[in-house]
Amino acid sequence: MLTQQELNEYSGFDIIGDIHGCAKTLVKLLQKLGYRFINGCYRHSSRVVVYLGDIVDRGPHIREALEIVHSMVERKAAVCIMGNHEYNAVSYCTPAPEGLGRRYLREHNAHHNRLIGETLEQFAAYPVEWREYIEWFTTLPLFYETDSFRVVHACWDQALIDQYRDTYHCNRVNSEFIVKSVDRQSFEGRLMDRLTRGTDIPLPEERVITSKDGFQRRFFRTKFWAQSPKTYGDVAFQPDPLPKDLVDRPLSDLEKSNLICYPKGERPVFIGHYWLQGKPKPVTSNIACLDYSAVKYGRLAAYRYDREPVLDASKFMWVYVDPPEWREPEAE
Template sequence: MPASTESTASSDENGYDVIGDVHGCAAPLTDLLNRLGCHVNQSRGAYEHPTRQAIFVGDLVDRGPAQLEVLRIVKGMVDAGSAQIVMGNHEFNAVAYDTPSPDGGFLRAHTEKNTSQHQAFLDQVDGDTRTEYLDWFTTLPLWLDLGGLRVVHACWHEPSIRVVVEVLGLNRFTSRDQFARATTKGDPLYEAVEVLLKGPEIDLVGHGQQRYFDRDGNGRSRARVAWWDDDATTLRALAVMGSNFKTIDGKPYPPLPGTEVEADDQSYSYRGDVPVFYGHYWREGRPQRGVDFTDRTACVDFSAVKSGALVAYRWSGEREIDEDHYVGVG
């Protein structure tokens, strides 16, 4: 289980506590907030820390058992100024699933797969309450650049950020109408949002490899890109392949070859000198250098909803990621 020392967890230094994907897990969230030294301000009705601010990396909803309670806690903190948040792909998908398409249907099709992924949210948050939170999701920034640190749900990518700013004028949507472009394949806004909220991908089939089945049993021909590894130049190093991925005949997916890939597939690598914090990638166990964190990047998603841990990184101004600043509860 990722964890820090008690001295780190109880620190009163100024800074930010970056919290990973919650996915409707309210009990671990309150445990983590307590461990971080937060308490409920009775006058504001929200958790707060005396000197620090929380930042959520998105994906508050879907899958977990207490999504409404999570939403109440996090929105209450954001409204009170004790937290900030960036949009996750699950918030984006929730808005698209609920928004009618100009061509009929919805911006996110109500297929069996999409509905199944979203069913827990539909069951637990309904009526006017659901509309209230969906409207809130629409306003969430796609990234935060706070000077000493940067936060994004899946991938920090300057070209994609520039596209969003050019199209939307700032780092967030201002109306549901804009989601139509963001869900239209081939539109520059669609491509940019895909990278920021879901991460870049590399075509395995196009590189002579077979399709695979992920942990949820979905067949895929593309793999996520290890954009946090600025030295990755080969297919083996760039493609993120889980140990539980299977071939079409149910066997463990074999190691990828160490062949060099095109420059375009290497172009997502983060080479900035400002630390970036992100979620999305379903990590497990204790944080490992080179996998979960590097000198300048740190994942805070450790699979809270799938028997993992809800994790925060306690940032206090450091320029390089420190493994001891992870705080986790299981």
């Protein structure tokens, strides 16, 4: 795995968002970025890929996507951080210790079974290989940073990251951490939730948002960069819109106090996770989200980063996705 020093030696970085099993599209994107299959993996003569996690679940070619990413990481042609879906897979497949009241760290209920269903089905004939990937997931960093940029799956929370470094002295998890993180109120649980799922606000009065795929949420995802927000609409950041009557609802003092704000003057940070749509562009001058709903027939997106302090919309590149992971390019 690339060390921090080795990562800094590359001339540029190609940061790629959530893949979710779209392996054929990933190959097309890598080729578009100038990567070629050499000595067992895709590699570039002077650049390196940074994967933002969520390689697994949902898509048609999960096993193939993992093979591409894993081979690049092992041969130092890429780095990959942990997404919430890798974390979920580890928790789902790890037996719970006695006294927890369940067989596995992540309960095998209908919702969790559905989320990981495609992955388990595609690995049904390869149980040893799947177990090896589960072990590999536990070695993935939760975040990465260089002198010029940062990456995290969903939210860069400097205070929690500093506390994590002070406690664990690294940017990776271990088995003890995974077990502790099942308790959402523990430091480990709060850190994992914040970095891989982001910030959120509970919906008032037991309201519910039903997503397009039928999943019901009792909270909405929020920006971690909003400057002086006043209403729910100022901080909402998710594909499913707020109910119209909540958009202008004022934030309470408690809700405001629980928000965080990534400073404008900090080095750029790259995230995935949020199912954006449309033509890729920076979220702010120093924040870019690279999840453009690939597995929902959107775009598998990348940002070609060359240490610029201000992000540039022209540095985004993408490949469109459509069943069976192929379509004619749309006109812009």
